[in-house]
Amino acid sequence: MDKIAEIKTVCLQEMQNCESLSALQDLKVKYLGKTGELTGLLKSIRELPAEERPTFGAKVNELRNLLEEAFTEKTKQLKALEMQRKLQQEVVDISLTSVPTWGALHPVTLVENKISQLLTSMGFEVLAGPEIETDYYNFQALNIPADHPARDMQDTFYITDSILLRTQTSPMQARLMEQKKPPIKMICPGKVFRSDSDASHSPVFHQIEGLVVDENITLCDLKGTLEYLAANLFGKDTQVRFRPSYFPFTEPSVEVDLTCSNCGGKGCSLCKGTGWIEVLGAGMVNPVVLENCGIDSNKYTGYAFGLGVERIAMIKYGIPDIRLFYENDQRFLKQFVK
Secondary structure, rough: OOOHHHHHHHHHHHHHOOOOOOHHHHHHHHOOOOHHHHHHHHHHHHHOOOOHHHHHHHHHHHHHHHHHHHHHHHHHHHHHHHHHHHHHHHHOOOOOOOOOOOOOHHHHHHHHHHHHHHOOOOOOOOOOOOEEEHHHHHOOOHOOOOOOOHHHHHHOOOOOOEEEEEOOOHHHHHHHHHHHOOOEEEEEEEEEEEEEEEEEEOOOOEEEEEEEEOOOOOOHHHHHHHHHHHHHHOOOOOOEEEEEEEEEEEEEEEEEEEEEEOOOOOOOOOOOOOOEEEEEEEEEEEEHHHOOOOOOOOEEEEEEEEEHHHHHHHHHHOOHHHHHHHHHOHHHHHHOOO
């Protein structure tokens, strides 16, 4: 019995002095392990008189339970202390070491906002249309039936036979003309989709379509609008040139050229020596389109234009490859931080 009391006193004292979990584990093995002090006591039970063995065994088991509870409590204390030490030692300094780099608008967004701002200052209304469009509004309402060769000009992403990703923002023109009678003066900026990808084409790009419908609208009105845009985007001396072209939703149709912003029309590598850069397509709204949308083509005329925002940005900033807009290269984008 004296040995049991001694082991209890010594073990609890040593346990009190333990400062680490590893030391505590060694102490536990020393007293409660297979070859520990308590195991030795139980083995010595056979040396006692038969009448003393039950009492002795009960005392040893009582000591074992007491020590196991003490080890469990001490383990919790040491784990808490260990966590506290880690929290104090493993401090993460979350304070800023330098001034952060401010974000900036993407160059495509800058140009889109600028064009929209210029046109709204002229009274244009800004509208948005669905990017997933019907074949009817994307093609048929704009005088491009199913068998029309102009469909070959646009590599289209079809979802079903009658649902597609819009190839232009022009469908919103047809939607608006069905709902609103002239006078109409609107633009529709947004993403469009075509199955094409190289240095000058992207499968996803941005367009701004413009539409004006009213009485006595002429090509002169169209040219005046585009001259105002060009002067404010590229400089007051920028000239606008119309060349005959073909689009099924306009008649007559024109390709619109601007004097090269790099050389001022003298000829350089950007304009391939011509002094002119092609920027957009436009024309007078085809009477068939007006009639398709319920507008009397004998009373009303209109003009429409569509420009690629990336195309304008490439010319304005001298960017040679459209893919640079979408690579998220910080060295490229930081050039536009103001």
